[in-house]
Amino acid sequence: MKAVSVSGRPSRLAQQINGLKENPSCLNEPYEEKLKAFLSDEDKLHLFDDLTKVNPVTTTTVLKCLQARYATEVFYTNAGCTLVAVNPFQPIFYLYSPELMREYHMAPRPRELKPHIFTEAEQAYRNVQSQIEPVNQSIIVSGESGAGKTWTSRCLMKFYATIAAAAASSSQMDNDTVERIERRVLDSNPVMEAFGNACTLRNNNSSRFGKYIQLQLDGTQLLTGASVQTYLLEKTRVTHQAPCERNFHIFYQITKGASKDERQEWNLPERTDFFWLPNYERNLEEDCFEITKDAMLHLGIENATQNNVFKILSGLLHMGNIQFSDSVDESQPCDLQDNAKDFIKTATSLLGVSEEELLEKLRIRTIMAGKQQQVFKKPCSRAECGMRRDCLAKVIYARLFDWLVTVINRSICADSSGWTNFIGLLDVYGFESFPVNNLEQLCINYANEKLQQHFVAHYLKAQQEEYAAEGLAWSFISYQDNQSCVDLIEGSPASIFSLLNEECRLNRSSNASQFQARLEKALSSNPCISRDKFSKTPHFIVSHYAGRVSYQIEEMVEKNKDPIPAELIQLLQDSKDCLLQQLFPVEKEQPDNKSSNRASVVTVVSKFKGSLDRLMHILNSTTPCYIRCIKPNMDCQAMTFKKEEVLSQLEACGIVETINISAAGFPIRIPFQNFIERYQLLRKLHPSRSEQELYINTYTFTKKKKGLGDTEDNADTLRCVVQELLQNLVPEQSA
Ligand code: ATP
Numbered sequence: 001m002k003a004v005s006v007s008g009r010p011s012r013l014a015q016q017i018n019g020l021k022e023n024p025s026c027l028n029e030p031y032e033e034k035l036k037a038f039l040s041d042e043d044k045l046h047l048f049d050d051l052t053k054v055n056p057v058t059t060t061t062v063l064k065c066l067q068a069r070y071a072t073e074v075f076y077t078n079a080g081c082t083l084v085a086v087n088p089f090q091p092i093f094y095l096y097s098p099e100l101m102r103e104y105h106m107a108p109r110p111r112e113l114k115p116h117i118f119t120e121a122e123q124a125y126r127n128v129q130s131q132i133e134p135v136n137q138s139i140i141v142s143g144e145s146g147a148g149k150t151w152t153s154r155c156l157m158k159f160y161a162t163i164a165a166a167a168a169s170s171s172q173m174d175n176d177t178v179e180r181i182e183r184r185v186l187d188s189n190p191v192m193e194a195f196g197n198a199c200t201l202r203n204n205n206s207s208r209f210g211k212y213i214q215l216q217l218d219g220t221q222l223l224t225g226a227s228v229q230t231y232l233l234e235k236t237r238v239t240h241q242a243p244c245e246r247n248f249h250i251f252y253q254i255t256k257g258a259s260k261d262e263r264q265e266w267n268l269p270e271r272t273d274f275f276w277l278p279n280y281e282r283n284l285e286e287d288c289f290e291i292t293k294d295a296m297l298h299l300g301i302e303n304a305t306q307n308n309v310f311k312i313l314s315g316l317l318h319m320g321n322i323q324f325s326d327s328v329d330e331s332q333p334c335d336l337q338d339n340a341k342d343f344i345k346t347a348t349s350l351l352g353v354s355e356e357e358l359l360e361k362l363r364i365r366t367i368m369a370g371k372q373q374q375v376f377k378k379p380c381s382r383a384e385c386g387m388r389r390d391c392l393a394k395v396i397y398a399r400l401f402d403w404l405v406t407v408i409n410r411s412i413c414a415d416s417s418g419w420t421n422f423i424g425l426l427d428v429y430g431f432e433s434f435p436v437n438n439l440e441q442l443c444i445n446y447a448n449e450k451l452q453q454h455f456v457a458h459y460l461k462a463q464q465e466e467y468a469a470e471g472l473a474w475s476f477i478s479y480q481d482n483q484s485c486v487d488l489i490e491g492s493p494a495s496i497f498s499l500l501n502e503e504c505r506l507n508r509s510s511n512a513s514q515f516q517a518r519l520e521k522a523l524s525s526n527p528c529i530s531r532d533k534f535s536k537t538p539h540f541i542v543s544h545y546a547g548r549v550s551y552q553i554e555e556m557v558e559k560n561k562d563p564i565p566a567e568l569i570q571l572l573q574d575s576k577d578c579l580l581q582q583l584f585p586v587e588k589e590q591p592d593n594k595s596s597n598r599a600s601v602v603t604v605v606s607k608f609k610g611s612l613d614r615l616m617h618i619l620n621s622t623t624p625c626y627i628r629c630i631k632p633n634m635d636c637q638a639m640t641f642k643k644e645e646v647l648s649q650l651e652a653c654g655i656v657e658t659i660n661i662s663a664a665g666f667p668i669r670i671p672f673q674n675f676i677e678r679y680q681l682l683r684k685l686h687p688s689r690s691e692q693e694l695y696i697n698t699y700t701f702t703k704k705k706k707g708l709g710d711t712e713d714n715a716d717t718l719r720c721v722v723q724e725l726l727q728n729l730v731p732e733q734s735a
């Protein structure tokens with residue numbers, strides 16, 4: 001809730017308040033007792049449901065508190081404006097039951113209940129109802145891989161589906177319609193997770209794409225639909241999986257779950273070793289084909305279309321087994337390995353393309369040169385053939401995923417007259433730092449920098465500026481502003497992105513060391529970039545807000561170009577498969593298409609920056625709320641809290657700074673009118689004082705009373721203190 005500004009009041013009032021702040025003796029502090037208890041009695045640490053009550057606020061005290069709570073199975077803790085969620089790594093059924101959802105929904109003041117994601121969800125829902133600007137809401141869920149972002153988003157969606165059903169029973173809308181909407185919205189999860197999630201070293205169900213889902217509400221607060229926006233699918237996973245990791249779940253689902261008939265139709269024998277299906281033997285709960293198919297059906301994807309999708313996926317698996325070997329004569333195309341011919345046959349029949357064409361296009365490159373655009377053909381090396389095969393698979397999968405998102409949106413999105421407001425849930429990949437990092441990590445960490453910047457701008461900065469505007473003395477807390485890091489990555493005139501794009505635009509053949517030299521020359525004045533003097537591989541180190549990350553330069557420019565040879569696209573355009581025809585439509589050529597294409601190369605980073613800019617634009621137009629998920633141990637063990645691992649996450653998300661600002665700030669922020677209505681009786685006690693004076697004094701008082709919630713119980717205390725305040729006020733001079 002946004003506090004009503006009392007700016008415009010004479011500064012005299014502010015002076016009185018500030019004077020009072022320096023003389024806390026008049027305040028009777030139960031807070032002090034709590035503090036003593038905190039320091040002396042560790043048994044009670046778990047009672048601190050808001051980290052702003054911990055004193056002193058350091059990562060160590062915060063850590064102790066979270067650990068004590070975790071030990072007593074309390075997983076949610078407020079940290080001022082943020083909710084910290086520590087992953088239990090085991091199902092706690094009662095915690096997400098419909099009964100508990102209703103409890104939070106029906107509570108007169110949900111903030112008085114224990115901290116929970118449902119408090120945040122309900123608050124966002126009420127904010128929409130009370131029409132306080134900005135009306136639309138965003139719940140931003142962050143944390144590292146495996147911390148629980150997707151789980152949390154799923155629970156939030158279930159919460160809204162549940163309370164929307166409750167709202168529907170008392171509304172005009174018929175229950176069947178509501179049930180269908182809710183069901184479809186929830187069904188989008190298993191489908192998107194089947195196609196976009198995979199088992200990684202850090203999480204068995206890791207989201208390999210970012211997601212922003214807008215839950216659409218009509219004027220009566222009913223859930224009428226939703227829309228999904230996705231970001232940067234990790235499509236390289238289709239063809240390359242790190243050791244001990246797996247491909248997207250859907251590939252395992254079809255190979256394990258297909259019926260006898262389906263196997264025959266999709267050409268999937270019981271036991272075939274597919275190169276692109278590593279760790280096949282592991283049985284994971286995500287391998288649930290039936291659930292995916294059911295959900296697709298609910299979303300309006302008929303069986304015939306589903307068959308078509310799975311046929312293409314099977315075609316990709318067969319394509320992965322097409323292996324090349326060096327040809328004896330370099331002027332001739334590469335040879336095929338032993339049984340590759342069978343796989344080509346199956347893959348081409350499943351993808352509806354010609355066998356000869358596929359072989360030719362994978363093994364022979366077409367080059368257009370000269371003013372007349374003469375066509376030359378050149379046999380590819382064995383490595384190039386493999387790259388072209390991978391490229392073909394990746395582009396098919398990426399377009400299939402985008403198509404799926406479009407179909408889901410078509411199915412769940414309300415038409416424009418059907419909704420007025422939305423609550424957005426953001427679930428994006430957390431900060432990443434691996435032994436080797438490349439363009440993917442740069443993009444992911446850039447997204448995290450932008451979100452951190454949004455957090456700083458919206459909360460830390462806004463709060464401090466608001467105090468200044470209200471004339472309240474306030475020593476500014478310094479916070480880590482990550483502007484220079486954001487500038488380093490995306491700024492102008494020179495940044496990592498602009499230099500990468502420049503390389504792609506000029507299409508020059510420069511090696512990694514040359515690009516490193518260019519980066520260093522152009523960006524040397526930025527304090528956030530450095531390099532390891534002892535390292536021989538071309539790289540650069542970026543000092544992110546969450547830590548330093550070293551990025552390997554090798555392949556970065558090529559990854560940014562993400563080239564798809566035109567002849568491969570044409571092969572797919574010529575496919576007889578109707579879904580592939582839809583995914584690769586024949587584009588009408590514009591008269592001066594070629595020259596304009598050359599001027600503006602669409603690179604991976606430019607596309608990603610564009611989609612992120614649009615996301616930030618939406619986030620900036622909403623009232624945000626933050627949930628920080630914490631992974632208590634790296635092995636995903638149930639109920640195991642490893643201090644060092646939690647500590648590094650707390651440091652990375654700047655939790656101490658956040659708590660400090662919240663703790664030093666005013667815990668209660670009530671709109672002026674609400675305050676007046678609620679504390680009318682105080683005015684009766686002192687009719688000579690203006691309402692605004694009462695408000696501002698109480699407002700200041702509540703700051704002193706950290707720990708004081710916005711409750712009826714506190715009204716008595718408030719009343720006493722306001723009386724005390726009024727007695728101490730210097731006589732009014734002039735209005
Ligand atoms: P990634 O960035 O890799 O997608 P994530 O932050 O989305 O990771 P999740 O997939 O949501 O992580 O969570 C990882 C696992 O942790 C879940 O599969 C689930 O087993 C467990 N988990 C997360 N949150 C909870 C919770 N609140 N209660 C019980 N288990 C949980």
Ligand code: MG
Nearest residue numbers: 149150206207
């Ligand atoms: Mg996830």
